[in-house]
Amino acid sequence: MNYFPDEVVEHVFDFVTSHKDRNAISLVCKSWYKIERYSRQKVFIGNCYATNPERLLRRFPCLKSLTLKGKPHFADFNLVPHEWGGFVQPWIEALARSRVGLEELRLKRMVVTDESLELLSRSFVNFKSLVLVSCEGFTTDGLASIAANCRHLRDLDLQENEIDDHRGQWLSCFPDTCTTLVTLNFACLEGETNLVALERLVARSPNLKSLKLNRAVPLDALARLMSCAPQMVDLGVGSYENDPDSESYLKLQAAIKKCTSLRSLSGFLEAAPHCLSAFHPICHNLTSLNLSYAAEIHGSHLIKLIQHCKKLQRLWILDSIGDKGLEVVASTCKELQELRVFPSDLVGGGNTAVTEEGLVAISAGCPKLHSILYFCQQMTNAALVTVAKNCPNFIRFRLCILEPNKPDHVTSQPLDEGFGAIVKACKNLRRLSLSGLLTDQVFLYIGMYANQLEMLSIAFAGDTDKGMLYVLNGCKKMKKLEIRDSPFGDTALLADVSKYETMRSLWMSSCEVTLSGCKRLAEKAPWLNVEIINETDNNRMEENGHEGRQKVDKLYLYRTVVGTRMDAPPFVWIL
Amino acid sequence: MSYRLLSVDKEELDISPPGLKERNYLGLSDCSSVDSSTIHNRVQDGEKSNLNFKATELRLGLPESQSPERETDFGLLSPRTPDEKLLFPLLPSKDIAASATIGHKNVVSGNKRGFADTWDEFSSVKGSVRPGGGINMMLSPKIKDVPKSIQEERSHAKGGSNNAPAAKAQVVGWPPIRSYRKNTMASSTSKNTDEVDGKPGLGALFVKVSMDGAPYLRKVDLRTYTCYQQLSSALEKMFSCFTLGQCGLHGAQGRERMSETKLKDLLHGSEFVLTYEDKDGDWMLVGDVPWEIFTETCQKLKIMKGSDSIGLAPGAVEKSKNKDRV
Helix, strand or coil: CCCCCHHHHHHHHHHCCHHHHHHHHHHCCHHHHHHHHHHHCCEEEEECCCCCCCHHHHHCCCCCCCEHHHHHHHHHHHHHHHHHEEECCHHHHHHHCCCCCCCEEEEEEEEEEEHHHHHHHHCCEEEEEEECCEEEEHHHHHHHHHHHCCCCEEEEEEECEEEEECCCCCCHCCCCCCCCCCCCCCCCCCCCCHHHHHHHHCCCCCCCEEEEEECCCCHHHHHHHHCCCCCCCCCEEEEECCCCCCCHHHHHHHHHCCCCCEEEEEEEECHHHHHHHHHHHHHHHCCCEEECCCCCCCHHHHHHHHHHHCCCCEEEEHHHHHHHHHHHHHCCCCCCCCCEECCCCCCCCCCCCCCCHHHHHHHHHHHCCEEEEECCCCCHHHHHHHHHHHHCCEEEEEEEEECCCCCCCCCCCCCCCHHHHHHCCCCCCCCEECCCCCCCCHHHHHHHCCCCCEEEEEECCCCHHHHHHHHHHHHCCCEEEEEEECCCEEHHCCHHHHHHHHHHHHHCCCCCCCCCHHHHHHHHHHCCEEEEECCHHHHHHHCCCHHCCCCCCCEEEEEEECCCCCCCCCCCEEC | CCHHHHHHHHHHHHCCCCCCCCCCCCEEECCCCHHHHHHHHHCCCCCCCCHHHHCCCCCCCCCCCCCCCHHHCCCCCCCCCHHHHCCCCCCCCCCCCCCCCCCCCCCCCCHHHHHHHHHHHHHHHHCCCCHHHHHHHCCCCCCCCHHHHHHHHHHHHHHHHHCCCCCCCCCCCCCCHHHHHHHHHHCCCCCCCHHHHHHHCCCCCEEEEEECCCCEEEEEHHHHHCHHHHHHHHHHHHHHHHHHHHCCCCCCCCCHHHHHHHHHHHHCCEEEEEEEEECCCCEEECCCCCCHHHHHHEEEEEEEHHHCCCCCCCCHHHHHHHCCCC
16 A cells, blocks of 8 residues: 655655544554654644543654643533633643643633643743633733743734733743744733833834734834834734824824735724724725724724725624625625624613624625624524525524524514525535524424534524434534523433534533433443533432433533543532 | 522512612623623632632722622532522423523513512622521522422512613523623723714613723723612722732732732722712712712712822711721
């Protein structure tokens, strides 16, 4: 089979970069498995409890980059208690002990401590890149260790983490010799920032391409920062508040004009809308615009800005843009690939900011659209059918109608047909989130047509176990299934236990599964971790006579090769 | 038995002290961005280490009352309990077996009032019952007890609640928005009436809050609070990251020592005092007027150092200094 020496095969493998492909290669034959594992530098672990660090290191001793994900997706919406797990400490300890040459660590929904960050910073001489997304458990002291000890730090990217801010001296911990920064994102820090240290750091980082500031960086500092980093590609503006005096504003305008490489803009947490026009000169270069936190930019200012952004590929905004605003987007942004429309009024005041009309307009105007996340107040089947016709290329389609169980507002029918049209037309659909009034029928459609579907989010939907069964039987590529508040029970859960071996995980909360159903599942499938998260003492559950029929609050099951985890808190019961 | 406790207190409620008013707890479940800074944080005390609170405590010296007890009130057995358990009583308990599930069709919308009242029940109980035993018992009922008790609660609630809460109750974790986003939006959104696209209906009332020594100001929606206590807690939480820094100046190391220093500072009168600018442009101490009048006249809030506030309503400052701090 192998006519080439290993080195040649390895060289060929170097061109294969995607995880899926490399995983596929390793399955071809023993020889390829061996070559592949020694040459693998980047590993992606979608569920940190599916394996353990020892196995990782045994198989991939030349590891340089590791991506780990911890808590299940619904943890984002506070459905998972904070102490559930997802600790990175054991991983860092193991990696440090093994002396592997780690250069990059990307974590999502994990618990990271200052201790972990300190250990990380001291253990890997060539450490270059730290990306933390939706993590928690650490403070700016941990960031200080990273800044101080990682001599070759290239990326420090903190996205939407919960960080205890001990008041911003961490920036001064970057040594004067540190000139390698390419990415610095601390937008999620709440506290004060040492502006002098920041400006000096930016000034001595000629490779800095991505800078995302937090709220505490005012307008005049922004102008100075942009002047000393005209090579900036990705900028997150922090505070844009306060009417700037004319001098500061002029300086800012001048600085912005020089940033001809700027392609991505975000932030504007506090924004004086009329100052946005300072950015108009560079808008025609922008490919990515994230104004989803800019609650103070409304109506005409927003539209004016967007009208300049003809090359936009990615747009994240608030629904205050309205259907009219979306029509402007549709007519201006012909290159648009990804759109996210977030709700601005979370109190439920019932203001109809965007409706199905905006969605239809976008689908009609943006032929390259493949990913959408759309929060709205109402939807119709007709609109969804039109959208499906206009955009058969969707890879990700996530629709969130704010009121649970809301039907088609014109016909009062369930939205089965609308979503059915989407899955039927979009043959490459990989991710789907449902909402509104839905019966088992929509799941029949999904099972029949959504052949590439990997992730499905279900809430307040379905009538009987059949719904879930359609999905489990039909979607061969399903990886992550998460369900809440839907009437699926033990029958669906237990119908095909071997299915779960092909999936990464299943989440079911506020459904109809019972404790005895879960126990039976755990017995049948020892290679699964079946976790029950209950608010009450789990011992009490056993004592009750009704034990078997007791419904389970939250069920999270996932395949694993390393059995029950040892770090589960008392309220998590692993069967 | 935990619910009997509830019903007893229900009667006491009718003559409860003025401070314990009907509360608008729509944010309890972390679904509401605006409220999350108050309720969210309060409820999640059990999850963050308690150290957090000791270290970041900021007493705002309101004349009428002190900030509510936080550590033991929500000395949760398990962190999620108040969120989940108390929000379950959205449903009529036709489906009894275990945790009352929410989300079966057509039920959610019909029961929002029930939830809000139930939560109101709970919040009022907190004030009048010894926190540790009462709350814990209520928070961790046996599963099968829950539905029965929910019915009890709900009938009590419907019977005796005070003013109707302005907002609808919310479902846990819905809409599916990350808490980070909700928290960020809560402190950023501006719905001032001079905006063309200002939102009607609930009439949010955002005012700017600045603090001596803080690098930027925040905004709070006065409509999400119904009493000074809530406002005070929310502000304490919001500005805690700055006060921590203040402690740092004293050279304290570690959180525990910081909290000692902090408390000492408070006792020696360098505490922060909450003031507001009224429609006439005068700076007043917060807490002297009834809450409704306050919300109508307050234009801006400012957290001043105690020493700076001596010139304002001296009686109030005196009162707050003498008040017992916990």
